[in-house]
Every structure is written in C-alpha cells, then in structure tokens.
Amino acid sequence: MEVLLFALSAVLSLAGGLGVVVARQPVHSALSLLVVLGALAVLYLTLAAEFLAVLQVIVYAGAIVVLFLFVIMLLHARTPETRPSPVGAQAAVAVPLGLALWVGLSSAALQLPARASRVPEGFGSTEAVGRELFGTFLLPFEVASLLLVVGIVAAVVLGSSPSSYERRGRER
Amino acid sequence: MGAWAVPWVVALPLAGALVNGLWGGRLGRRGVSLVACLSVLGAFLLSVALTRDLVASPGAEDRTVRLFEWIAVGDFRIPAALVWDRLAALLALVVTGVGFLIHVYSVGYMAEDPDYSRYFTYLNLFVASMLVLVLGANLLVLFVGWELVGLCSYLLIGFWFERPAAAAAGRKAFVVNRVGDAAFVLGILSTGSLLGTLDFREMARLLGEGGGGLRGHPALVTSALLLFAGATGKSAQLPLYVWLPDAMEGPTPVSALIHAATMVTAGVFLVGRLWPLFEAAGPVLPWVVAPVGAATALFAATVAVVQYDLKRVLAYSTISQLGYMFLALGVGGGTAAFFHLTTHAFFKALLFLAAGSVMHALHGQIDLRRLGGLWKSMPFTFLGFVVGAASLSGIPPLSGFWSKEEILHAAHGSGALWLVALGTSFVTAYYATRATVLAFLGDPHSPGRPHDPPAAMAWPLAGLVVLSAVGGFLGAKWLGAPFHAFLGPAWGGHEAPAPDLGAVALAVAVATAGVVAGWLAHRGRREPQLGPVRRALEAQWGVEALYEAAVVRPGQALAHLLSEAVDLRGVDRAASALAEVVVRAGSTIRTWQTGNVRQYAAGLLAGAVVLFAYWVLR
Amino acid sequence: MTVPAGAYLVLSAALFTLGTVGVLVRRTALVLFMSIELMLNAVNLAFVTLARVHGDLGGQLAAFFVLVVAAVEVVVGLSILVHIFRTRDTVDVDEVDLLRG
Numbered sequence: 001m002e003v004l005l006f007a008l009s010a011v012l013s014l015a016g017g018l019g020v021v022v023a024r025q026p027v028h029s030a031l032s033l034l035v036v037l038g039a040l041a042v043l044y045l046t047l048a049a050e051f052l053a054v055l056q057v058i059v060y061a062g063a064i065v066v067l068f069l070f071v072i073m074l075l076h077a078r079t080p081e082t083r084p085s086p087v088g089a090q091a092a093v094a095v096p097l098g099l100a101l102w103v104g105l106s107s108a109a110l111q112l113p114a115r116a117s118r119v120p121e122g123f124g125s126t127e128a129v130g131r132e133l134f135g136t137f138l139l140p141f142e143v144a145s146l147l148l149v150v151g152i153v154a155a156v157v158l159g160s161s162p163s164s165y166e167r168r169g170r171e172r
Numbered sequence: 173m174g175a176w177a178v179p180w181v182v183a184l185p186l187a188g189a190l191v192n193g194l195w196g197g198r199l200g201r202r203g204v205s206l207v208a209c210l211s212v213l214g215a216f217l218l219s220v221a222l223t224r225d226l227v228a229s230p231g232a233e234d235r236t237v238r239l240f241e242w243i244a245v246g247d248f249r250i251p252a253a254l255v256w257d258r259l260a261a262l263l264a265l266v267v268t269g270v271g272f273l274i275h276v277y278s279v280g281y282m283a284e285d286p287d288y289s290r291y292f293t294y295l296n297l298f299v300a301s302m303l304v305l306v307l308g309a310n311l312l313v314l315f316v317g318w319e320l321v322g323l324c325s326y327l328l329i330g331f332w333f334e335r336p337a338a339a340a341a342g343r344k345a346f347v348v349n350r351v352g353d354a355a356f357v358l359g360i361l362s363t364g365s366l367l368g369t370l371d372f373r374e375m376a377r378l379l380g381e382g383g384g385g386l387r388g389h390p391a392l393v394t395s396a397l398l399l400f401a402g403a404t405g406k407s408a409q410l411p412l413y414v415w416l417p418d419a420m421e422g423p424t425p426v427s428a429l430i431h432a433a434t435m436v437t438a439g440v441f442l443v444g445r446l447w448p449l450f451e452a453a454g455p456v457l458p459w460v461v462a463p464v465g466a467a468t469a470l471f472a473a474t475v476a477v478v479q480y481d482l483k484r485v486l487a488y489s490t491i492s493q494l495g496y497m498f499l500a501l502g503v504g505g506g507t508a509a510f511f512h513l514t515t516h517a518f519f520k521a522l523l524f525l526a527a528g529s530v531m532h533a534l535h536g537q538i539d540l541r542r543l544g545g546l547w548k549s550m551p552f553t554f555l556g557f558v559v560g561a562a563s564l565s566g567i568p569p570l571s572g573f574w575s576k577e578e579i580l581h582a583a584h585g586s587g588a589l590w591l592v593a594l595g596t597s598f599v600t601a602y603y604a605t606r607a608t609v610l611a612f613l614g615d616p617h618s619p620g621r622p623h624d625p626p627a628a629m630a631w632p633l634a635g636l637v638v639l640s641a642v643g644g645f646l647g648a649k650w651l652g653a654p655f656h657a658f659l660g661p662a663w664g665g666h667e668a669p670a671p672d673l674g675a676v677a678l679a680v681a682v683a684t685a686g687v688v689a690g691w692l693a694h695r696g697r698r699e700p701q702l703g704p705v706r707r708a709l710e711a712q713w714g715v716e717a718l719y720e721a722a723v724v725r726p727g728q729a730l731a732h733l734l735s736e737a738v739d740l741r742g743v744d745r746a747a748s749a750l751a752e753v754v755v756r757a758g759s760t761i762r763t764w765q766t767g768n769v770r771q772y773a774a775g776l777l778a779g780a781v782v783l784f785a786y787w788v789l790r
Numbered sequence: 791m792t793v794p795a796g797a798y799l800v801l802s803a804a805l806f807t808l809g810t811v812g813v814l815v816r817r818t819a820l821v822l823f824m825s826i827e828l829m830l831n832a833v834n835l836a837f838v839t840l841a842r843v844h845g846d847l848g849g850q851l852a853a854f855f856v857l858v859v860a861a862v863e864v865v866v867g868l869s870i871l872v873h874i875f876r877t878r879d880t881v882d883v884d885e886v887d888l889l890r891g
Binding site for chain 3: 055068
C-alpha cells in the first residue's frame with residue numbers, strides 16, 4: 001500500500017517537475033508546480049510529517065503559487081523567447097551537467113546508512129513540532145518572523161508605483 | 173677641565189645645527205644667529221680651556237675620551253673615541269676660532285637671504301664634522317668626519333641650488349672628492365690589515381721604536397700612497413684640484429671657512445696625524461708628497477695670474493698654498509707646515525671676507541675687469557685686502573712671511589724643490605698684487621654706491637687683520653716661539669729653525685720683486701697681453717681639457733648608453749611587456765563577464781559538480 | 791517504513807536536478823523562480839526523509855524554516871521582477887545584463 005502510494009506520488013512529482021521546466025506558457029508551469037507540491041504533501045504524510053504536509057498545502061500551494069499566478073497575470077507574461085538567446089548552447093551544457101549532478105547526489109545519498117528507526121507516537125504532529133518550535137528553535141522562530149516583516153515592508157515599498165514614491169520623496 | 177669636556181666641543185656645534193635645522197623657522201633670524209654663533213663660540217672657549225690644561229700639565233698628555241664601543245669583531249676593536257693632543261688642539265682652535273669669526277660675518281652677509289636658517293644649520297654641521305675629523309682618535313672616526321665635511325661642502329657649495337652652476341659645482345666637488353675617498357678607504361683597509369690597528373697612538377707606538385721590520389715595507393708604502401691620494405682629493409692637489417675653483421659658486425663665507433681655512437687643510441692634517449706612518453714609508457714623503465706639493469704650488473700660482481673672477485684667484489691661491497704645506501711635510505718640516513696652515517687660515521679667510529664685502533656692496537659683482545677704484549669708497553675693506561695680500565706674498569713682518577720663510581728653510585736641502593718654492597713665491601706676490609690693483613686701485617667706474625661693510629661683517633674682518641698682521645710672531649724665535657714650543661713635541665721636539673739671514677733676505681727680495689712686477693704690469697689697471705702664454709694659462713695647462721676628454725666624455729657616453737640602451741629599451745620594455753601581458757589577460761577574462769545570470773549559474777553548477785565528484789570519489 | 795529511505799532521496803535528487811536544469815535553461819524570469827521553488831522543495835523532501843530516518847524532529851523544523859524563507863523570498867523576488875518589468879518591459883533574464891564587463 002505504502003509502496004503504491006509512494007510510486008504514484010513520485011511519478012506525479014516528476015511529471016510535474018518536468019512540466020515546470022518544459023512548459024511553454026508560464027501558467028502551465030505554475031500549474032505543474034502545483035501538482036508537484038501536492039504530490040510532495042502526500043509524500044510528507046507517508047513520512048510521518050503531518051503538520052508539514054498541511055503547511056505545505058496551505059503556504060506553498062495556497063499562497064505562493066497563487067502569488068505566482070497573480071504576477072503572471074499582472075505581467076501578461078507571454079512567450080517572449082523569440083529572440084535567439086545569446087547563450088545558445090545552454091541546454092547542451094545544462095542537461096549533461098544536470099545528469100552528472102543527479103548521479104552524484106544519488107550515489108552520495110545511497111551511501112548514507114538509512115535504517116529507519118522507530119518513531120514515537122505523535123512524531124511530526126502539530127503538538128510535537130510546536131513544542132520544538134517554541135522550545136529549541138525559539139530564536140530562529142523569532143528571527144523568521146522578523147524576516148517576514150522585512151519581506152512585507154520590502155514588498156510594499158517595491159510594489160508602490162514610482163510616481164507616488166517620488167512624490168513622497170519630494171514632499172520631504 | 174677634564175677629559176669630559178672634549179665631546180662637548182663637538183656636541184655644541186652639532187646641537188646648534190640640530191636646533192637651527194629643526195626649529196630654525198620658529199626662532200627667527202636673531203634666534204638662529206645666536207644659536208649658531210654661540211655654539212661655535214662655546215666650542216672655541218672650551219678648546220681654549222682644554223688647551224691651557226694640556227700645556228699646563230705636561231705629564232698627562234693626550235686626553236682620550238672613549239665614547240662607545242663601535243666595532244668589535246673578535247679581537248679587532250674600534251671604539252668611537254676622541255683625543256685631545258697638541259695637534260688636535262691646534263686644529264680645533266683654528267676651526268672654532270676662525271669659524272666663529274666667519275659665523276659672525278655670515279650674520280651680516282646672509283642677512284637678506286631667505287634660507288637663513290638652512291645656511292646656519294649647514295655651517296654648524298660643518299664645524300661639528302670638522303671637529304670630529306680633527307679630534308678623532310683613530311682612522312675610522314677621522315674618516316667619518318672626513319665624509320661628513322665632504323657632505324657639508326656639497327650642501328654649502330650648492331646652497332643656492334636653483335642656480336644650475338651652483339648645483340653642478342656641488343656635484344663636481346662631491347664626485348672628485350669621491351675619487352680621493354675611494355683611495356682613502358683602500359688606504360685605511362691596507363693600514364688596518366698591515367698594522368692590526370687604526371688607533372693613532374697604537375700606530376705611533378708600533379712604528380716608533382725602530383718600527384720592527386715595517387720600515388720601508390712595500391705594504392706600508394702602498395698604504396701611505398693611498399692615504400695621500402685621499403688627502404690630495406680633499407686638499408685639492410694635482411690632479412684632484414678641479415673642484416675647488418668651481419666651488420666658489422657657494423656663498424663667500426663658505427669659501428672662506430671651508431675652502432680656505434679648514435676643510436681643505438684636512439689632507440694636510442691627515443698627513444700630520446699619520447706622521448709615524450709616512451715617516452716609516454720610505455720614499456713616499458720626499459719623492460711623492462713633496463714634489464706633488466711643489467708642482468701644485470707652482471701650477472696653481474701661474475693659473476691664478478690670468479683669472480678674472482676674484483674668488484677664483486683666491487681659490488687657485490689656496491691650492492697653491494696647500495701645495496706649500498705638503499711640500500713642507502714632504503721635506504720633514506711638520507711644524508712649518510702647520511704653522512703655515514694657521515697663518516694661511518688667517519690671511520686667506522681675511523682675503524675671502526674682504527672679497528665678500530666687495531660682492532655684498534656691489535650686488536655680487538666680482539669680475540676684476542669691472543671693479544676698480546674701491547680704495548676710496550671702501551677704505552676699510554681695502555686695508556684688509558692689502559694686509560691679506562701682503563701676508564700672502566710673504567712680506568715681513570706679516571704672518572705669511574714667517575711661515576713661508578720656515579717652509580723655504582726646510583726645503584733648502586732639496587735643491588730643485590727649493591727653487592720651485594722660491595719661484596712660486598714670486599708668482600704669488602705677482603698675482604696678489606695684480607688682484608689688489610685691479611680690484612681696488614684706479615678710478616671708480618662700477619655702478620652703485622660701494623660702501624664699507626656693516627658692523628657684523630666689519631668686526632670679523634678687523635679681527636682677521638690683526639691676526640694676519642701679528643700672528644706670525646708666534647713663530648718668532650726672539651719671542652720664545654710659542655707656536656713651535658707648543659707643537660714641537662708632537663714631532664718629537666723640534667726647535668724653531670735658526671734663521672739664516674741670507675736665505676731670508678733672498679726670500680724677501682723675491683717676494684718684493686713679485687710685487688713690483690705686478691705693480692708695473694698692471695699699473696692703471698692694464699692687463700698685459702702675454703700672448704700664447706696667456707692662452708696656456710687660461711686653459712690651466714690643459715688639465716681641464718684632459719679631464720674633459722678622459723673622464724667627462726666617456727662618463728657621459730656611458731651614462732647615455734645606459735639610459736638609452738639599457739634603461740629605455742631594456743628595462744622599460746620589460747616593464748611595459750609585463751603590463752601588456754596583464755592587460756591582455758584582463759581583456760581575455762573580461763569576456764567571461766557577460767552579465768548573463770544563467771551563464772553564471774551554469775558555471776556554478778559545473779563547479780559544484782566537480783567538487784561533488786571529487787568528494788564522492790574520494 | 792516499507793519504502794527504503796534511499797528511494798526518497800533519489801527522488802529528491804531528481805527533483806533538485808530538474809529544478810537546476812530549469813534555472814539554466816529557461817529565460818522567462820517567472821519560470822526561473824518556479825524552478826528555484828522546485829529545488830527548494832526537493833531539499834525539503836530530503837530533510838523530512840532524514841528526519842524520519844533518524845527520528846529527529848530537527849529535520850522537519852528545518853523544512854519548516856525553509857518554507858518560511860521561501861515565502862519571503864518569493865515575495866521580494868517577484869516585487870523586484872515587477873519593477874524590472876515596469877522599467878524595461880521584459881521578463882527575459884538575458885536582457886538584464888548591465889553587469890556585462
């Protein structure tokens with residue numbers, strides 16, 4: 001059962017990944033990304049990371065991909081790749097390198113001792129993660145929230161139209 | 173006054189130099205003058221006290237003061253030490269005494285000059301260096317002083333360095349001196365290795381009692397020759413005299429102090445100091461030192477006859493008189509040589525300062541053809557010059573007469589040299605008279621209003637007039653000859669020579685003949701033609717031309733070669749080529765900066781893969 | 791865990807590689823960003839897998855923080871992208887080469 005679940009999710013994620021990279025229209029890429037995220041969420045569930053799986057769906061699928069779609073709509077991003085790229089043979093370079101990377105990473109990964117240990121009940125539950133978050137990882141948590149504030153401010157400043165921006169500057 | 177005072181004789185002028193050098197600007201003219209003059213005066217007074225002490229206690233001769241251990245290599249030790257013996261005392265008195273007078277004179281002479289403090293810094297430094305030279309207890313300390321005075325000479329000759337002539341003269345002096353110094357260094361090394369010591373007293377001891385097997389030893393002869401070569405450079409003898417006439421580009425008080433009274437006598441002093449060595453070096457003294465001295469004396473005197481620049485006349489005169497001193501040393505008359513050194517310091521400084529007064533009054537005019545008639549407008553200067561010139565010519569009872577007479581007496585034994593000395597005496601009187609007539613007599617026709625110098629310049633002149641006039645009596649037998657009594661013991665107690673009235677009369681007659689000849693030839697400020705003789709004299713008997721051909725042109729050619737071929741084409745090309753390589757490399761690498769993010773990313777990935785592969789395969 | 795951890799990790803590597811190739815090959819800035827997100831997710835998978843293997847919740851926490859930072863990064867990055875589009879009217883990454891030497 002588990003194997004089937006894994007296989008399905010794996011295939012889906014790979015297909016989605018390929019879709020992100022290959023799709024001509026950016027909207028198609030965004031939707032493929034969504035598929036990947038969903039498949040990954042399922043995989044997290046099989047790995048006893050329930051809280052993270054839910055978070056993945058809410059934050060990633062629900063917010064980030066939506067943000068991407070908004071920006072795609074905003075910019076009317078078409079397929080502008082009509083002009084020949086100044087870096088022509090990029091694909092020819094990238095694919096072999098990528099393959100080499102995959103082989104390398106995999107061989108490294110497979111060398112790790114992967115004897116799964118017994119996990120206690122409630123591993124990966126909201127309560128467990130919460131305890132860690134507000135316990136051992138309190139400082140990173142606070143810093144992360146600070147980072148979020150910075151991000152918001154940056155977005156507001158960068159996002160405001162240049163005219164109002166300059167107007168505000170001139171008023172000073 | 174104990175031996176502790178000896179280093180202060182050097183330290184006072186040195187301190188003066190430091191103070192004026194560092195804070196001269198803030199002290200103002202008055203401050204600078206006070207510091208400079210008082211430091212030299214202080215040194216003089218200390219010298220007087222130390223000398224009195226020296227004479228008073230005959231048992232405790234020679235105070236030696238060890239300052240510090242300078243060189244210590246195994247058994248070979250050279251301390252930095254000063255000594256106060258009779259010879260050192262004499263020179264110290266001359267240097268500080270005449271030096272003080274010239275300092276005071278300079279206050280007046282350089283009053284308008286903007287580089288006032290620099291001048292006095294250098295002048296004080298010179299006095300300090302000269303004292304190091306004179307008071308050194310071993311050859312190495314002497315050499316340090318030797319080099320330092322050379323430096324000060326360069327600095328002061330080229331004092332107005334913006335004038336190309338002055339800068340060139342300074343360079344010439346330094347370079348020519350260098351040649352002599354090279355020989356000097358070799359001489360020091362040779363002496364040191366032969367005798368195992370550079371200390372004067374040690375040397376005297378080694379060479380004194382019979383001198384072992386060293387008398388006439390070829391190595392000793394070589395050392396003596398080398399050291400004498402060094403002396404020729406500093407004391408402007410043939411053939412290394414060429415820098416001295418050019419050195420007249422410097423301020424006149426400098427010429428008076430350095431190039432008449434003190435620095436140029438360093439060579440004479442050297443021979444005197446190393447007397448035991450020279451005495452033991454067989455034929456060097458009579459066959460090298462004396463002939464060179466005599467030849468130089470005659471040579472320089474003849475060239476002085478045709479000079480139009482008054483200072484140059486005096487410069488050649490100095491060369492000539494120095495020749496006399498070396499002649500005296502060569503024939504064994506050490507005391508005579510130093511007696512002449514002292515009187516020469518008096519009257520030559522007097523002559524230079526008088527010339528300086530003329531220049532000061534006439535805004536730098538010193539060409540004999542343009543002077544004249546100054547006896548009326550500058551009577552005091554005229555008096556000074558006449559006294560100086562007469563003393564130079566050897567007219568009794570002035571100081572020059574006494575010392576020159578002694579030299580002639582000492583040279584009496586070697587016929588040829590005596591004849592040359594006598595002949596030179598004639599020529600000396602001739603050119604001295606010529607200079608006096610052309611500069612001061614006749615009708616005034618120089619522009620401006622010449623006047624006698626102000627107080628600062630007049631008093632030293634007066635002092636020197638007195639010294640030039642009566643200084644000679646220090647050697648008078650019927651006064652007890654205090655000079656000889658003082659210095660004699662330095663040579664093992666020589667008495668003042670008994671005057672041979674016949675020889676004295678002859679000398680006076682020759683000198684007078686010279687004066688008369690000069691008067692007759694140049695009466696009314698004429699200049700006799702002399703034809704081809706004049707031309708030969710003006711070309712200095714071909715010496716300058718010889719230098720030009722043998723030294724200057726090859727030197728310039730070599731410099732040209734090195735600068736063009738080696739430097740420009742060789743070194744510069746190499747440097748440019750290197751730069752070219754760097755630029756090319758940079759341009760090539762620049763093409764990698766495409767500004768394309770994806771390309772950078774690709775590069776990153778490639779690098780990451782390589783690292784990863786290495787890590788995995790390890 | 792019946793499925794061996796190695797399988798998860800190999801999958802993670804594959805996704806990572808896909809993302810990398812995407813970054814290198816695509817010219818549209820937006821798709822580039824998405825490829826980066828793909829890479830981040832691959833890493834998250836690896837973290838979670840190893841957390842399960844070692845029984846250490848730290849791995850999940852790491853994935854958590856990656857999530858947060860990714861969110862912020864996307865926000866800021868897209869704002870900049872919008873800016874560039876406004877001034878240059880292109881989303882082609884190759885056009886932005888002012889650093890060319």
